[in-house]
Amino acid sequence: MRPAAARTQLTFVRTQLKNNTADRLESRSALPWPIQLAVPVASLITFGIHLLFSKKWPPLETRSYVLLFWEILGVSIVLSIAQSFWAGLRQWMRHMWPIFTAAILLLGLWDVITSGFHLLPLPYFPGPATVLRSLISDRALLLDSTWHSLVLLLSGYTLGVIVGLVSGVCIGWSTSVRYWGMPLLKVVGPIPATAWIPLAMVVSPSAIVSAAGLIALAVWFPVTMLTASGVSNTRASYLDVARTLGAGRAYLIFRIAIPAAVPNIFIGLFMGLGASFLTLVVAESVGVKSGLGWYVSWAQGWAEYGKVYAALIIMAAFFSTVMTLLFKLRDRVLVWQKGMIKW
Amino acid sequence: MVMTNVAAGSALRVDEVRKSFAVPDAPGTRRLVLDGISFSMAAGELVSLVGPSGCGKSTLLRLIAGLDLPDAGDLLVGEEEILGPSAERGLVFQDPNLFPWLTVRRNIEAGLVARGVLHEKRHEVDEFTRLVGLGAFGSAYPHHLSGGMSQRVALARALINHPKVLLLDEPLGALDAFTRMRMQDEVLRLWENRRTTMLLVTHDIDEAIYMSDRILVMTRAPGRIDRTIDIKLLRPRDRTSDSFLRLRSQILEHLHFAGKAADV
Numbered sequence: 001m002r003p004a005a006a007r008t009q010l011t012f013v014r015t016q017l018k019n020n021t022a023d024r025l026e027s028r029s030a031l032p033w034p035i036q037l038a039v040p041v042a043s044l045i046t047f048g049i050h051l052l053f054s055k056k057w058p059p060l061e062t063r064s065y066v067l068l069f070w071e072i073l074g075v076s077i078v079l080s081i082a083q084s085f086w087a088g089l090r091q092w093m094r095h096m097w098p099i100f101t102a103a104i105l106l107l108g109l110w111d112v113i114t115s116g117f118h119l120l121p122l123p124y125f126p127g128p129a130t131v132l133r134s135l136i137s138d139r140a141l142l143l144d145s146t147w148h149s150l151v152l153l154l155s156g157y158t159l160g161v162i163v164g165l166v167s168g169v170c171i172g173w174s175t176s177v178r179y180w181g182m183p184l185l186k187v188v189g190p191i192p193a194t195a196w197i198p199l200a201m202v203v204s205p206s207a208i209v210s211a212a213g214l215i216a217l218a219v220w221f222p223v224t225m226l227t228a229s230g231v232s233n234t235r236a237s238y239l240d241v242a243r244t245l246g247a248g249r250a251y252l253i254f255r256i257a258i259p260a261a262v263p264n265i266f267i268g269l270f271m272g273l274g275a276s277f278l279t280l281v282v283a284e285s286v287g288v289k290s291g292l293g294w295y296v297s298w299a300q301g302w303a304e305y306g307k308v309y310a311a312l313i314i315m316a317a318f319f320s321t322v323m324t325l326l327f328k329l330r331d332r333v334l335v336w337q338k339g340m341i342k343w
Numbered sequence: 344m345v346m347t348n349v350a351a352g353s354a355l356r357v358d359e360v361r362k363s364f365a366v367p368d369a370p371g372t373r374r375l376v377l378d379g380i381s382f383s384m385a386a387g388e389l390v391s392l393v394g395p396s397g398c399g400k401s402t403l404l405r406l407i408a409g410l411d412l413p414d415a416g417d418l419l420v421g422e423e424e425i426l427g428p429s430a431e432r433g434l435v436f437q438d439p440n441l442f443p444w445l446t447v448r449r450n451i452e453a454g455l456v457a458r459g460v461l462h463e464k465r466h467e468v469d470e471f472t473r474l475v476g477l478g479a480f481g482s483a484y485p486h487h488l489s490g491g492m493s494q495r496v497a498l499a500r501a502l503i504n505h506p507k508v509l510l511l512d513e514p515l516g517a518l519d520a521f522t523r524m525r526m527q528d529e530v531l532r533l534w535e536n537r538r539t540t541m542l543l544v545t546h547d548i549d550e551a552i553y554m555s556d557r558i559l560v561m562t563r564a565p566g567r568i569d570r571t572i573d574i575k576l577l578r579p580r581d582r583t584s585d586s587f588l589r590l591r592s593q594i595l596e597h598l599h600f601a602g603k604a605a606d607v
């Protein structure tokens with residue numbers, strides 16, 4: 001599953017790059033009317049759907065949902081005006097508007113299915129208005145949970161990355177470390193970190209510490225594996241050239257082998273990040289008494305499914321933000337890999 | 344351009360050097376690649392090494408660079424035996440092998456960083472970047488460069504250490520004919536400025552005649568030095584002059600390649 005995930009990420013990156021060039025070519029021309037109007041029209045449609053069904057199904061306090069549409073409508077009109085003066089914004093809108101439109105229409109579809117025709121059983125599938133209300137009414141606890149998840153994720157991830165880089169470089173560089181380390185890595189690595197949960201609960205004094213350790217373990221394996229393979233596959237001719245330039249061992253490791261392995265290391269970091277999200281949520285819902293994972297199972301215990309979905313939305317935004325930041329970091333570190341300007 | 348610090352080269356002596364490699368298909372057996380190579384070069388000499396593909400030219404250069412050790416025989420720079428790689432012996436391959444994660448400037452200064460002398464010699468980085476005509480490309484990454492530019496960066500990177508011997512393994516082999524001729528002049532200019540001892544492996548007889556003081560011809564594997572041809576033409580040499588062309592056909596005849604391709 002892990003290599004497949006990495007491949008998907010790579011394809012994703014490549015598509016992103018392609019889109020960027022296409023956008024740059026188009027950015028000069030004006031934004032066509034259908035694109036400009038798509039978002040306001042979609043929000044009016046979805047709003048209409050909501051009005052239609054909220055009359056049919058009255059006892060919901062849905063002011064925030066209604067407000068949301070007025071906001072979307074207002075913002076999209078303001079942006080439509082602003083984009084004629086601002087090429088960067090126009091390019092962004094050209095890229096994002098179709099996606100936003102689809103997202104808003106999906107909200108409408110969701111409304112139709114749940115509050116409209118009750119095609120899905122309540123209380124497990126509340127309508128968007130209910131979820132938004134939960135999101136707003138419980139915002140303090142959600143924010144607090146997000147904060148706890150963030151701290152736990154970052155501490156576990158950082159620990160796993162540091163240990164993984166060190167062990168990966170050692171295994172990749174030294175044949176004797178590889179001889180002893182590889183079998184261990186092959187046997188212990190593939191065990192999902194979550195499988196250690198029962199043991200971790202017993203061994204560790206605090207659930208938070210054991211959760212951070214499990215996240216670190218989940219990250220450690222892919223980072224070690226990819227770092228080791230990157231370092232050991234450093235082109236021999238780079239090392240030869242460096243030797244004839246007077247390089248010692250430190251230079252060969254830190255200035256040749258590790259930079260040469262960076263593209264590989266990033267694949268390991270992405271795979272590790274995916275594994276760390278999974279471990280975080282599972283660890284929070286079974287042991288740790290805070291964080292988004294805990295919030296979801298807690299809300300589910302009270303059958304407050306609006307809150308469950310609210311937490312899932314926060315989780316999606318949170319995780320994809322973290323993922324995007326890692327992509328940004330990668331693009332910055334790997335400028336030398338891209339063929340941006342050609343002389 | 345006037346070089347301020349001309350680093351004189353050193354004499355190189357190769358004495359009865361033998362080298363064999365294990366044959367992967369037949370464990371326990373070894374194949375002899377170099378069978379008693381002997382020659383010497385005076386300080387500041389530019390010598391070409393030609394020979395059929397697979398005769399062990401690159402192997403010999405790796406031995407001189409210190410990247411491999413011979414089975415038997417001696418290799419000496421000046422009075423010093425070659426025991427391992429050193430910044431005194433620069434090596435440039437056919438593939439420039441620039442470090443892709445470093446800019447042109449940082450590639451050129453790699454030798455100074457590796458030896459821990461960047462601080463004292465930082466001024467030389469600009470000097471060498473300009474020397475190879477890449478002043479404007481200091482902050483470009485290698486994937487932005489053409490083949491000829493990359494090879495010039497590789498030359499500057501090797502030269503910044505002021506090596507006593509510069510080993511060139513078909514450095515211009517991958518370039519098109521025009522770039523190659525321009526680069527030959529460029530290498531000659533660097534050599535005349537610095538008087539580095541240079542050993543140049545090439546497949547191109549014209550290049551060997553145009554550039555070197557002497558041509559060493561190797562036999563088919565296992566390689567030995569078959570003969571030495573002195574080139575007494577005055578520099579700058581004219582590729583179309585009668586004496587050049589006469590020498591060329593003589594050498595080709597020697598090599599029993601007359602009437603075939605000019606490339607060995």
Ligand SMILES: Nc1ncnc2c1ncn2[C@@H]1O[C@H](COP(=O)(O)OP(=O)(O)OP(=O)(O)O)[C@@H](O)[C@H]1O
Pocket residue numbers: 364365376395396397398399400401402403
């Ligand atoms: N590390 C090695 N292990 C095993 N065999 C090797 C090794 N290096 C070189 N050889 C063998 O030694 C022989 C000589 O190789 P070498 O690269 O020195 O030839 P060359 O004269 O440079 O050829 P070319 O002109 O094609 O570059 C080849 O048959 C090659 O397969």
Ligand SMILES: [Mg+2]
Pocket residue numbers: 400401402512
């Ligand atoms: Mg060769």
